[in-house]
Structure formats: structure tokens, C-alpha cells
Amino acid sequence: MKILIVEDEFIVANDLRLMLEKAGYTVVGIASGVVQARKLIESKQPDWILIDIILKGALTGIDLARELLTQHIPFLFISANTNQEILEAAKTTNPYGFLVKPFREKDLLVMLDIAFFRHEMETKQQQQAVLQDTGMVGRSAAFANVLDHISKVAHSNTSVLITGESGTGKERVAAAIHRASARSHQPMVTVNCAALPLSLVESELFGYERGAFTGANQQRIGKFEQANGGTVFLDEIGELPLEAQVKLLRVLQQREVERLGGQAIIPIDVRIITATNRNLEKEVAEGRFRLDLYYRLNVFPIEVPPLRERKDDIEPLAYYFLEKFGKTVNRISPAVLRQMKEYPWPGNIRELEHLIERQVLLAEGQEITSIDLRAQPDITPVASSEAIKTMEEMEKEHIIRALKASQGKVSGAGGAAAALGIAAQTLFAKMKKFGIKQTYQ
Known part of the structure; x- marks a missing residue:
């Protein structure tokens, strides 16, 4: 002490x-x-x-x-x-x-x-209130470890890198850190790096002056200036192109920005929290992510475990979402709870949330007595003569299948994003990346 x-x-x-x-x-x-x-x-x-x-x-x-x-x-x-x-x-x-x-x-x-x-x-009471406000629920040892990390880093200005699979609640962890910090009375500005085209990185992050380029009819304040005194949360940081990484690194080192078309240097005071579902060390080794930027961001890492490693949290999370969506439905049968604990949850907490929302609509009484869990994929050895597709090829095909199944609907109930267990904004970004048109009607 x-x-x-x-x-x-x-x-x-x-x-x-x-x-x-x-x-x-x-x-x-x-x-x-x-x-x-x-x-x-x-x-x-x-x-x-x-x-x-x-x-x-x-x-x-x-x-x-x-x-x-x-x-x-x-x-x-x-x-x-x-x-x-x-x-x-x-x-x-x-x-x-x-x-x-x-x-x-x-x-x-x-x-x-x-x-x-x-x-x-x-x-402890304040942290509990913060976590409840951000929808973080759980009682497992793995979840307690995440909470411990949040409480240790929240009151500092240390950069935090949150890692974990898609749907594990990385944005909620970032929100909990911000709300438990001394910056909580200032804004937390979220940037989805996967949905940020390279041509717009500078203008979105750092802003521009009127007349900086064709169509710049008025001044625009960038995300870093908007968050001044608060927190910038860079979600899916692993998707940021190398050229944009250089510009971000310069801002982090100098703690100042310059709007496009402007000459004034603007000092900024922001805390940086980033998140990714990629292995950034592998991305660095393969030349897709800058090592110096990685070290800048990975000062205090927090790994959010997948739901399959948090079996004790499935029931409290299910009831949390039941209370959110339930209205008249207020119970889950023991048989359904057992099913959920045996399921591997490839879409993690986001998948569980969508599932409870769907089952509430299908329930005929006050209790969820049955549940529609997707079957686990059949993983069989590939014959040596069979061509192995790249992960990107498989991801593109999977997105197309989801769009066909949803008749081209991307967001909302019954949309492809919900079926895939990802945010609609992320799906739009991936569709643009793979050149997929929204024509699967």
C-alpha cells in the first residue's frame, strides 16, 4: 500500500x-x-x-x-x-x-x-453496478479472472488489448473498463476497424477541414477529438490495413492529431482500448500487423474466454437474456439448461442471446421447454487428392449460404448476421471485402 x-x-x-x-x-x-x-x-x-x-x-x-x-x-x-x-x-x-x-x-x-x-x-459495489450496467453476467472462475483484470486496470491510463473469439463480449469489457475509470464522465467513442475503408481512415479518425477534398463542405471532428478526455475503443483492430496502422502509431506516439487539410496540431488526451478476435502475434509474424504498434497496444492484455469454457455462466446468462426478452416467459426447464451446457457455443454469448430471444418468441407458456440448437459441424479427414480451400474462401461461401437462407436479409431478426452470430455492421464490411452483393432474394 x-x-x-x-x-x-x-x-x-x-x-x-x-x-x-x-x-x-x-x-x-x-x-x-x-x-x-x-x-x-x-x-x-x-x-x-x-x-x-x-x-x-x-x-x-x-x-x-x-x-x-x-x-x-x-x-x-x-x-x-x-x-x-x-x-x-x-x-x-x-x-x-x-x-x-x-x-x-x-x-x-x-x-x-x-x-x-x-x-x-x-x-466492489461500484464495480458490480458497472458490470450490471454493461450486461456482464457470470459466476465462473474464468469470468472472475476477467473481472479481476478489469478492476486492476480501470483506474489507470494503460492501453488495454482485449482478445477473444467473436461474440464473447469484448465490447462490453471495454465499456466496463471505461465506466469504472476516472474518464467515465467523458465519452467513449467506438471505431469498428473492419468497417473502415482505407480511404476514410484519416478523415474518420482525425477529421478534416472544409475544402480538404472534394465533397468536404464543412469541418468534421475526428473520432480522437470526439473522445478527448475519454476513451477510444478500436474494435477489430486486427482488420486495420498496414498503411492505416502507421498513421495510428504516429498519433499514439505523439498524442496529437492534425485534421486533413488543416495546419494546426491538436493535442489529444485519450485512453486507448483495442479488441480483436485474431492472433495478433501471428499477424505480426506474417507481416500483416506492425510489431511496434502491437507493443503499443498490448500493454495490458485481457483474454475473454469462450462460452464453452464458462459452463457455469450459461445459466445466469440465459436468465439475464430471458429477463431482457421474456415478458411473460420467465423459466427455463432443467432439460433445456442441460442441453445448453453440453452445446459448444461457436457463436458464444451473442449466439446465446439470439437463441433466447428466438425461443421466447416460440414458447407457448411461461417456460422454455425445448430449444433449437444447431448441430455441430461434421469434421472428417480430407482426402489428400481433395483441394483444401483457404479460410477466406470458406468464410465467403459460408456468408453466401447464410444470405441465401435469409433471402438476402442482413440485419434484424432472421437476418444473416444473427444466424452467423456477428454484428450486422461486421457482416456488411465482410461482404464488401469479398465483393458479395446483397441479391440473394
Whole structure:
């Protein structure tokens, strides 16, 4: 536990330091005023701060406490001043404790224990609320590991790379990180890299000035500027072309953008979260993804496990979606739950969500008593004389079959996107990539 002491009386501050270090805490510094405290907070990143109210300089400990509230850094007051007006002002900052000088070592340690416990309980409640708001549900050990990673990285500005199969809930993980962060009051802007043509990368991400190119009739603010102070979530980052990767890397390194057709350099303060269902290390090895960009993005990786490795989460997730779509349907029979736990879920949580929505429409009473699970594909050895198709060829054929089955409908209920277990926007991007026309009526 790293603690910063903000106290302008050196003897008092040093006594505090000795007490804390004796009890096993790490004191990262002593500040005599708010300005010095700000510098130490930025450089040392303390877990907790002990603040005297009356400090050297124009700013008080209460002024610092208000800043700490916005930064989500917990603190306690230690002060000799018991003036009622000052105490009331201090209360408005919601400190985790208030210790009046002089005090005994025992009083300090007991107050710290109580403060740590309160903070831990509040943090757990806040995280639970954040996760419920973003639709993240589960009780498995694999899911708990994801939550642990979210809680550890949320309050930093570290770049996060979320990996996992399609439909595992990577965007929800990104949303949970943003909402649990100090940037939660600022926007989170999502960019689907798979749906971003190379010709539009710069204009979409960085914006343009009026007259920058034919058709640029007015100024446009890019995604990075829109997210200033908040978070940029680059979904399907593995789909970004190499040329666009170079431009993105430059922005991440310099923390500034320049609109197309403009001359002004615009500083940006954004947190980067990316997600992919590709193996980026393999993409790097095969020359399709830049190694330097990979290192920039993969500072804190979070792997979201597939649903087949989260069997304990199938039932709570199914009931979560049942509550979302159910209306009069409110139960799932034990036989159906057993079926679902034995199914491999190639489309993961997204497939489960679509399935529950479909079964609610088909149910005749208050309980889902049967379920239509797709049969697992038959995987048999390929004869040596038989030509093996590339993954892209197989993916293209699979998309065409889905479009034919849905009579050309891409999005919405009964559409090809739902059948394939992917977002409609992603399917449109893949259709464009493979040159597939929407004519399967």
C-alpha cells in the first residue's frame, strides 16, 4: 500500500512516516502544499493520501481533496483544526476518515483499517453496478479472472488489448473498463476497424477541414477529438490495413492529431482500448500487423474466454437474456439448461442471446421447454487428392449460404448476421471485402 503524506509540519509528517513504515506501509513522499502534492501524485501514483487541512500556500487540504475526488484517489484528513465550519467543509469531500491531532499510533492504524475496509466494500459495489450496467453476467472462475483484470486496470491510463473469439463480449469489457475509470464522465467513442475503408481512415479518425477534398463542405471532428478526455475503443483492430496502422502509431506516439487539410496540431488526451478476435502475434509474424504498434497496444492484455469454457455462466446468462426478452416467459426447464451446457457455443454469448430471444418468441407458456440448437459441424479427414480451400474462401461461401437462407436479409431478426452470430455492421464490411452483393432474394 503506497501512501502520500500531505503535511506542512515536518516533525508531524516525519512521525507519521515512521508510524506507517513500522506498520508495513510504503510512504512514497511528503508534500508541504497542494502544488507539491500534485507533482508527487502524478509521479508516484499513491494508493492513499493523508491530508492536513491547513497547508502552506493559497490552497488548503480541502481544495486538494476535491481534486482527488475527480481522480478517484481515496484520502483521509489529519488535522489539529476542529473548527465546526472547517469540519463541515471537509465532510463535503467524503473523506474515508478524520483524525484529530495529537493522536496515538494505535488510533492511526485503526482508522486506516476502517478506511481500507470501507473503500474495498464501496469499490466492489461500484464495480458490480458497472458490470450490471454493461450486461456482464457470470459466476465462473474464468469470468472472475476477467473481472479481476478489469478492476486492476480501470483506474489507470494503460492501453488495454482485449482478445477473444467473436461474440464473447469484448465490447462490453471495454465499456466496463471505461465506466469504472476516472474518464467515465467523458465519452467513449467506438471505431469498428473492419468497417473502415482505407480511404476514410484519416478523415474518420482525425477529421478534416472544409475544402480538404472534394465533397468536404464543412469541418468534421475526428473520432480522437470526439473522445478527448475519454476513451477510444478500436474494435477489430486486427482488420486495420498496414498503411492505416502507421498513421495510428504516429498519433499514439505523439498524442496529437492534425485534421486533413488543416495546419494546426491538436493535442489529444485519450485512453486507448483495442479488441480483436485474431492472433495478433501471428499477424505480426506474417507481416500483416506492425510489431511496434502491437507493443503499443498490448500493454495490458485481457483474454475473454469462450462460452464453452464458462459452463457455469450459461445459466445466469440465459436468465439475464430471458429477463431482457421474456415478458411473460420467465423459466427455463432443467432439460433445456442441460442441453445448453453440453452445446459448444461457436457463436458464444451473442449466439446465446439470439437463441433466447428466438425461443421466447416460440414458447407457448411461461417456460422454455425445448430449444433449437444447431448441430455441430461434421469434421472428417480430407482426402489428400481433395483441394483444401483457404479460410477466406470458406468464410465467403459460408456468408453466401447464410444470405441465401435469409433471402438476402442482413440485419434484424432472421437476418444473416444473427444466424452467423456477428454484428450486422461486421457482416456488411465482410461482404464488401469479398465483393458479395446483397441479391440473394
